[in-house]
Amino acid sequence: MRTALLLATILFTAAAHATTIRNDDSCDIATMPAATLLLPYFEVDFNSPARTARTTLFSVINTSRSPQIARVTLWTDWAYPVLTFNIFLTGYDVQSINLYDILGPSGTITLQDRNVGSSSLPNDANPLFLPSAADACAQLPGVLPASFLNDVRSMLTTGRVASCGSSHLGGIHVNAIGFVTIDLVATCGITMPNDIHYYDELLYDNVIGGDWEIVDPNPVTGNYAGGNPLVHIRAIPSGGPAGVATETNLPYTFYDHYTPHQDRNTARMDRRQPLPSTFVARFIQGGTGAFNTNFAIWREGLTGASAACSAYSRNNGFDMVAIEAVRFDEHENPTVNSSEVRISAYQKTYVIFPSASSTPTSAGTFPPLSSSGDVGGWMYLNLANSSTGRPSQNWVVSIMQAEGRYQTAFDATPLGNGCSSTQAYTTNRPYPPVIGPAPNITP
Amino acid sequence: MRMRKLTLLLFICSISVSANTFVKGSPATTNNDDSCDIAVLPAATLLLPYFEVDFNSPQTTAMTTLFTIVNTVQQPQIAHVTIWTDWGFPVLDFNLFLTGYDVQAINLYDIFGPRGTIAPPYGTTNEIETGLRSLDNDANPNFIAASAANCAQLPGPIPVRILNDMRTAVTTGIYDYSCGRNVTIGGKHRNAAGYVTIDVLSDCTLTLPTQPDYYKELLYDNVLTGDYMWISPNSTTGNYAGANPLVHIRAIPEGGPAGVVTATELPRTFYGQYNPPANQAADRRQPLPSTFAARFIQGGPGAFNTHYVIWREGLTGANAACNDYARNGSSEMSVRSVIRFDEHENPTTLASSCLPLYCPNLTLPATSSTETGAALFPLISNSGDLGGWTSFDLSHSAANRSQNWVVVSMSAEGRYSVAFDALALSNGCQ
Numbered sequence: 103m104r105t106a107l108l109l110a111t112i113l114f115t116a117a118a119h120a121t122t123i124r125n126d127d128s129c130d131i132a133t134m135p136a137a138t139l140l141l142p143y144f145e146v147d148f149n150s151p152a153r154t155a156r157t158t159l160f161s162v163i164n165t166s167r168s169p170q171i172a173r174v175t176l177w178t179d180w181a182y183p184v185l186t187f188n189i190f191l192t193g194y195d196v197q198s199i200n201l202y203d204i205l206g207p208s209g210t211i212t213l214q215d216r217n218v219g220s221s222s223l224p225n226d227a228n229p230l231f232l233p234s235a236a237d238a239c240a241q242l243p244g245v246l247p248a249s250f251l252n253d254v255r256s257m258l259t260t261g262r263v264a265s266c267g268s269s270h271l272g273g274i275h276v277n278a279i280g281f282v283t284i285d286l287v288a289t290c291g292i293t294m295p296n297d298i299h300y301y302d303e304l305l306y307d308n309v310i311g312g313d314w315e316i317v318d319p320n321p322v323t324g325n326y327a328g329g330n331p332l333v334h335i336r337a338i339p340s341g342g343p344a345g346v347a348t349e350t351n352l353p354y355t356f357y358d359h360y361t362p363h364q365d366r367n368t369a370r371m372d373r374r375q376p377l378p379s380t381f382v383a384r385f386i387q388g389g390t391g392a393f394n395t396n397f398a399i400w401r402e403g404l405t406g407a408s409a410a411c412s413a414y415s416r417n418n419g420f421d422m423v424a425i426e427a428v429r430f431d432e433h434e435n436p437t438v439n440s441s442e443v444r445i446s447a448y449q450k451t452y453v454i455f456p457s458a459s460s461t462p463t464s465a466g467t468f469p470p471l472s473s474s475g476d477v478g479g480w481m482y483l484n485l486a487n488s489s490t491g492r493p494s495q496n497w498v499v500s501i502m503q504a505e506g507r508y509q510t511a512f513d514a515t516p517l518g519n520g521c522s523s524t525q526a527y528t529t530n531r532p533y534p535p536v537i538g539p540a541p542n543i544t545p
Numbered sequence: 546m547r548m549r550k551l552t553l554l555l556f557i558c559s560i561s562v563s564a565n566t567f568v569k570g571s572p573a574t575t576n577n578d579d580s581c582d583i584a585v586l587p588a589a590t591l592l593l594p595y596f597e598v599d600f601n602s603p604q605t606t607a608m609t610t611l612f613t614i615v616n617t618v619q620q621p622q623i624a625h626v627t628i629w630t631d632w633g634f635p636v637l638d639f640n641l642f643l644t645g646y647d648v649q650a651i652n653l654y655d656i657f658g659p660r661g662t663i664a665p666p667y668g669t670t671n672e673i674e675t676g677l678r679s680l681d682n683d684a685n686p687n688f689i690a691a692s693a694a695n696c697a698q699l700p701g702p703i704p705v706r707i708l709n710d711m712r713t714a715v716t717t718g719i720y721d722y723s724c725g726r727n728v729t730i731g732g733k734h735r736n737a738a739g740y741v742t743i744d745v746l747s748d749c750t751l752t753l754p755t756q757p758d759y760y761k762e763l764l765y766d767n768v769l770t771g772d773y774m775w776i777s778p779n780s781t782t783g784n785y786a787g788a789n790p791l792v793h794i795r796a797i798p799e800g801g802p803a804g805v806v807t808a809t810e811l812p813r814t815f816y817g818q819y820n821p822p823a824n825q826a827a828d829r830r831q832p833l834p835s836t837f838a839a840r841f842i843q844g845g846p847g848a849f850n851t852h853y854v855i856w857r858e859g860l861t862g863a864n865a866a867c868n869d870y871a872r873n874g875s876s877e878m879s880v881r882s883v884i885r886f887d888e889h890e891n892p893t894t895l896a897s898s899c900l901p902l903y904c905p906n907l908t909l910p911a912t913s914s915t916e917t918g919a920a921l922f923p924l925i926s927n928s929g930d931l932g933g934w935t936s937f938d939l940s941h942s943a944a945n946r947s948q949n950w951v952v953v954s955m956s957a958e959g960r961y962s963v964a965f966d967a968l969a970l971s972n973g974c975q
Contacts, residue, residue: 132969219889222890334968536619542800
């Protein structure tokens with residue numbers, strides 16, 4: 103009897119303690135070497151000269167001495183992949199990419215040479231590379247063909263391309279807007295993450311890291327820069343060869359809706375940590391001469407592998423409605439979109455963001471400022487959509503700027519990890535469900 | 546029959562574990578607050594790894610540091626703020642009473658500058674009215690009874706003598722108020738420099754994290770989040786701002802009242818050096834890591850240049866004497882290894898950077914901001930590259946895996962500035 107009680111105590115205690123002290127063994131998204139990096143939002147003014155053109159840069163570091171291949175994919179703001187290329191990283195390599203170089207007048211993907219440093223292993227020393235890698239990686243990107251470049255620009259600014267007829271693949275905006283994923287792969291190919299065969303090439307070593315910067319050199323509209331780490335998404339468990347569906351305890355994964363769903367293991371074949379759905383994002387909305395804020399928001403799309411062109415409008419449609427947004431001022435006064443106080447079953451302001459967006463907090467999409475006169479505070483964003491059958495994945499960056507000289511960019515705080523369950527709609531009543539961190543124990 | 550009930554109980558217990566933690570495979574847990582990874586998630590301690598304030602200049606041109614704290618839950622919280630010198634000496638602490646869902650911003654220029662004021666008292670006491678979704682200001686069951694009175698009067702103007710002593714402490718290391726004029730507890734620099742910790746507490750007291758009694762007041766709820774900004778408004782020397790989340794350090798396991806000893810599987814903790822000897826993990830705070838990858842650009846005038854902002858665990862323990870703090874700025878704070886890689890992966894180390902009369906030996910105090918071009922770091926290779934990254938093992942020694950944090954701060958042309966955390970190559974438990 104006593105032994106049994108002791109055992110029960112031990113089991114309960116174990117549940118309450120830190121159950122893992124290992125690296126790469128939880129659902130928490132941390133700035134640690136990863137197998138996938140996400141640039142949640144980019145913007146490039148490719149029509150202006152470089153000295154005034156807003157642009158986005160990112161850098162990727164290989165923290166291991168073995169060579170690695172990073173597959174870069176540019177997506178529209180409606181999550182249509184428009185361009186992919188490979189960065190061959192020698193051991194301990196660092197590569198920086200200015201998206202203006204790719205989308206601007208030169209239309210060129212420029213990479214450093216592949217001479218290895220004295221601490222790095224030879225370029226054929228990664229046993230996980232496929233045999234095809236030696237030849238496939240010998241010729242890497244350079245100048246993009248003009249017609250292809252025009253198509254890429256068109257998709258990123260108008261959402262249109264001839265091969266998709268009248269279907270829209272992205273929103274309409276002057277600047278090129280979208281997001282970027284960077285994955286560790288076993289060969290230099292042009293397969294994209296929305297192709298199930300991509301997962302025959304994906305690797306699982308948590309070895310790359312990086313950061314991104316939005317630079318706005320125009321003294322009239324910007325004159326500042328903001329930077330942030332890329333979102334570091336780890337493979338769990340890490341390691342092993344490409345094309346092997348290894349069991350993971352993750353409930354779903356970052357690329358879940360593109361992976362082959364033959365069984366549980368293939369459905370989670372990317373083994374990438376999922377991203378969370380609820381966030382705390384701070385804002386200052388001071389008007390002219392003061393700090394003002396944009397929320398750059400990345401959201402998981404709804405389209406699956408090999409989706410038809412016509413399906414991508416869903417990634418900006420009614421199915422992307424977020425559960426809720428609540429704004430708190432500096433005196434904790436909460437506001438919601440006025441029609442979220444449901445006076446009629448038919449009246450509601452829906453919070454919809456596409457897969458990548460940057461929206462001023464003063465926009466009508468967000469709840470209004472309170473009448474207190476406060477111009478700062480924070481916003482609770484529950485960005486899960488109701489169409490995925492599980493919490494959908496999201497990321498939020500708070501970008502503040504002021505006076506044509508200050509800009510800052512930092513990640514909003516998720517209220518749970520990506521394995522946490524969906525948080526229900528909250529109300530002004532002080533009993534559950536209420537806004538707050540996700541439960542410690544995943545339900 | 547009784548045996549069957551016990552078996553059932555054990556089975557239920559097993560399920561309660563295995564539903565979210567796993568006997569085999571990875572991840573071992575899908576729970577929140579259940580790992581050693583330092584992530585931007587609500588936490589019980591926040592660290593501002595480095596601040597700098599030019600309190601002698603007018604506000605229009607003075608470099609300053611601001612931080613903001615958000616209480617993410619409907620219950621009120623007490624955030625205990627401690628300001629430390631760059632040698633890890635606590636010079637000032639105060640409490641911010643956060644109503645449910647409160648947000649509180651602090652500009653350190655308000656504290657060290659001419660105003661000499663901690664946030665207006667009406668904004669930080671338990672007298673303030675709560676928001677519509679917030680619970681009452683006495684609705685945190687982990688507050689001790691005395692907090693109702695202790696949190697009613699919170700900071701305001703700092704007495705002139707204390708303010709002057711604080712200013713000399715964070716600029717010259719002389720803290721006459723506590724340590725006399727012959728002992729230094731911080732480095733010498735024109736601007737005030739140091740770091741800040743913010744902890745959830747059960748009462749508004751002035752106990753410091755360096756005192757074992759602090760761990761009878763500390764709480765364990767992972768509910769705070771926040772960010773910080775460095776603003777340099779001087780158009781000659783700066784004209785830019787950079788921001789970053791505070792370092793979010795979670796209590797594991799979380800929750801429960803103050804002063805209760807609860808086991809943690811963390812092998813060491815953030816405040817481990819100050820914890821009571823009988824319970825060296827009393828704070829249950831995640832430890833910070835020691836190895837980092839930090840990018841740099843060192844382009845010279847007109848281009849991007851980089852500072853590494855580095856926070857390091859000091860060597861002094863609980864209730865250390867004033868003259869002990871020199872250790873936190875001494876050669877005892879050596880760094881185990883630094884390797885700089887240029888864009889062609891050419892490595893340079895401190896050993897390879899020796900000059901005929903000088904061989905760098907990197908020691909860094911508890912907090913610092915250092916240009917990557919400084920002689921402290923390995924020289925850049927002779928390849929002509931102006932960028933790359935640096936691999937740090939900031940442990941004091943192989944035997945002492947000390948805690949650290951690194952932020953990359955780049956600026957250019959008097960208008961661009963970015964700040965972001967360096968990549969931690971391991972969590973603090975490994």
